[in-house]
Amino acid sequence: MSLLLDKVKEVTKTLVPVVVLVLIICFTIVNVSTDVLVRFLVGSVLLLIGLTIFLWGVDLAMNPIGEYMSREVATSKSPVKIAILSFLLGFLVTVAEPDLLILGNQIEDASGGFLGSALIVYMVSIGVGVMILLGIFRLLRDRPLNRFMAITYGLILVMGFFVSQEFLAIAFDSSGATTGALTTPFVLALSLGLSNVKGGKYTEENSFGLVGIMSAGPILAVMVLSIISRQKNIHGDAAEYVFHEGIIGPILETMPHIFLESLLALLPITVLFFIFNFVKFKIKKHEMLGIIRGLVFSLMGLVIFLTAVNSGFMDMGRIIGMEIAKMSRGLLIATGFVLGLIVVLVEPAVHVLGSQIEDVTGGYIPVNLIRVTLSLGVGTAIALSMVRIVVPAVKLWYFILPAFATAVLLSFKSNPIFVGIAYDAGGVASGPMTATFVLALAQGAASTIETANVLVDGFGVIAMVATAPVLSLMILGTIFQRRKVVELKHEAEETSPAAVMPITLSDFNHDCLIAVANRGYAEYIVDLAKEAGATGATIFHGRGTGDHQAVLLPIVNIELQPEKEIVCLITDIDISANVASHILEDEQLAEKGEVAVYIAPTVALIKDLSQN
Amino acid sequence: MIDIDTIFFTIVDRGKANAVLHKARELGATGGTILLGEGTVQSKLMDFLGITETRKEILLIPASAGLDAVLHEQLSEAFKLSKKNKGIAFSVPFKRWSVDESVQEHNISIDDERFTHCCIFTIVDKGKGMDCINAARAAGARGGTIIHGHGAGVPADSYFPLAIEPQKDTILIVSKKDKAFAIKSSIYADLELDKPGNGIIFTLPVSRASGLFENKAEERKGGSS
Numbered sequence: 001m002s003l004l005l006d007k008v009k010e011v012t013k014t015l016v017p018v019v020v021l022v023l024i025i026c027f028t029i030v031n032v033s034t035d036v037l038v039r040f041l042v043g044s045v046l047l048l049i050g051l052t053i054f055l056w057g058v059d060l061a062m063n064p065i066g067e068y069m070s071r072e073v074a075t076s077k078s079p080v081k082i083a084i085l086s087f088l089l090g091f092l093v094t095v096a097e098p099d100l101l102i103l104g105n106q107i108e109d110a111s112g113g114f115l116g117s118a119l120i121v122y123m124v125s126i127g128v129g130v131m132i133l134l135g136i137f138r139l140l141r142d143r144p145l146n147r148f149m150a151i152t153y154g155l156i157l158v159m160g161f162f163v164s165q166e167f168l169a170i171a172f173d174s175s176g177a178t179t180g181a182l183t184t185p186f187v188l189a190l191s192l193g194l195s196n197v198k199g200g201k202y203t204e205e206n207s208f209g210l211v212g213i214m215s216a217g218p219i220l221a222v223m224v225l226s227i228i229s230r231q232k233n234i235h236g237d238a239a240e241y242v243f244h245e246g247i248i249g250p251i252l253e254t255m256p257h258i259f260l261e262s263l264l265a266l267l268p269i270t271v272l273f274f275i276f277n278f279v280k281f282k283i284k285k286h287e288m289l290g291i292i293r294g295l296v297f298s299l300m301g302l303v304i305f306l307t308a309v310n311s312g313f314m315d316m317g318r319i320i321g322m323e324i325a326k327m328s329r330g331l332l333i334a335t336g337f338v339l340g341l342i343v344v345l346v347e348p349a350v351h352v353l354g355s356q357i358e359d360v361t362g363g364y365i366p367v368n369l370i371r372v373t374l375s376l377g378v379g380t381a382i383a384l385s386m387v388r389i390v391v392p393a394v395k396l397w398y399f400i401l402p403a404f405a406t407a408v409l410l411s412f413k414s415n416p417i418f419v420g421i422a423y424d425a426g427g428v429a430s431g432p433m434t435a436t437f438v439l440a441l442a443q444g445a446a447s448t449i450e451t452a453n454v455l456v457d458g459f460g461v462i463a464m465v466a467t468a469p470v471l472s473l474m475i476l477g478t479i480f481q482r483r484k485v486v487e488l489k490h491e492a493e494e495t496s497p498a499a500v501m502p503i504t505l506s507d508f509n510h511d512c513l514i515a516v517a518n519r520g521y522a523e524y525i526v527d528l529a530k531e532a533g534a535t536g537a538t539i540f541h542g543r544g545t546g547d548h549q550a551v552l553l554p555i556v557n558i559e560l561q562p563e564k565e566i567v568c569l570i571t572d573i574d575i576s577a578n579v580a581s582h583i584l585e586d587e588q589l590a591e592k593g594e595v596a597v598y599i600a601p602t603v604a605l606i607k608d609l610s611q612n
Numbered sequence: 613m614i615d616i617d618t619i620f621f622t623i624v625d626r627g628k629a630n631a632v633l634h635k636a637r638e639l640g641a642t643g644g645t646i647l648l649g650e651g652t653v654q655s656k657l658m659d660f661l662g663i664t665e666t667r668k669e670i671l672l673i674p675a676s677a678g679l680d681a682v683l684h685e686q687l688s689e690a691f692k693l694s695k696k697n698k699g700i701a702f703s704v705p706f707k708r709w710s711v712d713e714s715v716q717e718h719n720i721s722i723d724d725e726r727f728t729h730c731c732i733f734t735i736v737d738k739g740k741g742m743d744c745i746n747a748a749r750a751a752g753a754r755g756g757t758i759i760h761g762h763g764a765g766v767p768a769d770s771y772f773p774l775a776i777e778p779q780k781d782t783i784l785i786v787s788k789k790d791k792a793f794a795i796k797s798s799i800y801a802d803l804e805l806d807k808p809g810n811g812i813i814f815t816l817p818v819s820r821a822s823g824l825f826e827n828k829a830e831e832r833k834g835g836s837s
Binding site: 006196199203287358359362363510512514516522523526536537538539540541542543544545561564566567568570577580581584596597598599600601602603604 | 706
């Protein structure tokens with residue numbers, strides 16, 4: 001029960017600020033019709049239910065599927081098979097993404113039918129497929145992510161000079177569109193699974209980054225498309241926006257449509273998984289039932305969530321945007337900032353990323369710190385988007401290109417694990433909430449301001465949301481790298497020495513050795529232990545503080561608990577002393593690893609029972 | 613004289629370990645290490661919904677025997693471990709090894725009387741954690757905590773420099789000593805640990821425990837009679 005309650009609590013915590021703020025705006029500044037207001041409130045409740053169920057489904061289905069698929073990919077012996085499989089995964093999850101089709105249609109309209117929507121959807125999907133392929137090879141070959149992304153974004157930068165500004169916006173937007181509500185959790189799970197199967201020293205760093213790599217695919221694809229087709233300008237006007245009337249009507253109206261879209265988006269992953277299960281995995285029935293249940297939850301949750309957002313939040317966003325833009329431009333920018341600050345936390349993928357960070361780092365990176373940083377990034381991004389709408393002279397690339405250039409530079413200074421998290425955050429932050437509520441806000445504002453063009457200024461908002469968190473998290477990672485160790489003054493008197501426990505019992509035939517050391521030294525300890533005669537070990541990730549020390553994060557002075565690795569060894573009683581001494585005598589380990597070894601006698605059933 | 617340390621284990625809900633560690637440091641502990649784990653729940657409805665675990669944190673604090681007693685007393689009170697589902701704490705005698713005493717007498721000793729409980733560790737392949745807990749339950753255990761880790765010392769793979777490390781579930785079960793053998797045998801048989809590579813199981817003595825459900829049940833019985 002408590003886990004379900006936890007989820008509800010977690011979602012509520014992020015949703016309440018949004019509702020409260022919107023209500024404040026409704027009652028003080030903007031006059032909103034009762035219909036829209038009630039629909040917003042109903043939508044909020046539905047959103048709470050939908051998001052909770054969805055996150056639950058992701059836990060039950062997406063994570064195991066990602067894990068099985070990644071094991072299949074990683075254990076393939078032939079590189080050709082890995083290539084085909086990973087390309088297929090990337091291509092299939094993208095081609096069915098509903099957001100991408102919508103974007104394709106928009107581009108088709110904007111280019112006067114010159115670029116067909118089908119062409120765009122396939123090009124983008126191929127782009128994602130290729131990037132996932134490269135990303136998986138990078139991961140398996142242990143190539144550093146910062147260099148990989150530096151090359152990728154270098155390429156984007158160079159191509160950026162040949163592409164018109166409108167297409168730059170479209171290209172970055174399409175990357176936001178491909179990282180949808182379903183795709184992102186799946187790719188996150190895939191990345192986590194791969195790095196776990198691969199193991200090795202960089203397991204944690206490798207758990208992140210695939211979403212970031214993937215989202216570069218569409219940018220490149222659309223740019224290539226633009227250069228080849230020599231399409232420079234987009235024109236035309238956005239279709240007249242029609243507000244819905246009534247309360248229950250619009251909700252019921254959007255539901256079937258969304259159901260179909262969500263089903264379509266879920267289908268490729270599911271079908272691929274079932275095919276592989278039939279041919280290869282042959283998962284136990286009990287486990288399979290869990291996954292199917294998870295898939296049903298994901299679908300149900302997603303449908304409820306998207307219905308809530310589309311019917312309850314979109315009109316509200318549009319009205320707020322229109323009304324505030326009429327009143328004051330400064331207020332518009334401020335509203336954008338505050339809304340961005342809190343709306344991003346309702347994004348489903350942000351929750352998924354958060355729990356993944358916690359699991360992977362053993363709680364070492366405080367999830368709340370990540371959330372705050374993400375919020376600040378997105379808040380700034382939306383405020384700047386509003387500036388762009390208000391002041392026509394300000395162009396999108398003023399922000400995006402320098403932001404990415406800085407992020408790439410910082411990625412070489414940042415704490416390695418943050419590089420992956422930061423690049424992922426871009427895709428994670430630009431989910432369905434941004435694509436509906438925030439976009440509606442921007443378009444509403446643009447439709448009121450004469451100098452702005454709804455279509456042209458509408459493109460680029462998602463791009464901003466996808467860019468800013470990359471930079472803000474990279475900055476956090478750089479700060480993290482400079483954390484410092486502080487000796488705590490501690491005056492606890494030595495407690496009395498323990499009573500000696502007498503007499504050894506004969507059936508304690510093994511010793512349990514627990515070695516606690518700084519992160520990165522576990523493998524080394526295992527090697528040392530093997531030299532001294534131990535056979536194998538189990539490694540755990542955790543966090544903790546050493547003897548009388550505290551680690552502080554500069555500037556904000558938050559206390560961190562550094563990452564630790566715990567090696568658990570079961571050795572024969574005769575050699576345990578040797579193993580322990582051998583580990584402790586190693587100078588390098590003693591100096592940097594801050595290792596401590598504990599021994600206890602244990603009754604182990606490794607072979608005793610089998611002999612009997 | 614041999615200085616016997618203990619490792620003080622606390623298992624609490626996710627997010628609470630920081631507070632416990634903080635309090636423990638106030639009481640004189642030098643530091644501690646926190647691991648993430650999963651506990652179990654027993655409910656038909658939850659089982660149907662697929663909710664079979666609760667998120668826990670496991671906190672390990674090295675302590676001398678004197679400090680250990682203080683920790684048990686103070687932390688139980690501060691975090692209400694005596695109430696149901698608030699968490700448990702137990703201590704396992706461990707010796708902290710140091711280089712200076714390289715010729716240590718190796719006889720951390722076990723007095724049968726002192727240890728009423730023991731802690732059963734089972735290390736199996738990932739995904740089998742729940743099977744293990746079910747087997748243990750069949751033999752009378754109340755529940756367990758799963759910690760994810762990975763095995764080390766396995767040779768690397770061929771084409772890619774992959775050290776495909778088998779992921780492992782470690783299951784921690786605290787039980788009364790008299791039940792321990794039955795639980796171990798049940799796990800051993802159900803998970804076929806006699807076959808090579810399937811897993812290992814070992815027990816550590818518990819010198820002191822607070823917040824165990826068995827104790828609570830007895831206290832209640834004692835109180836009512």
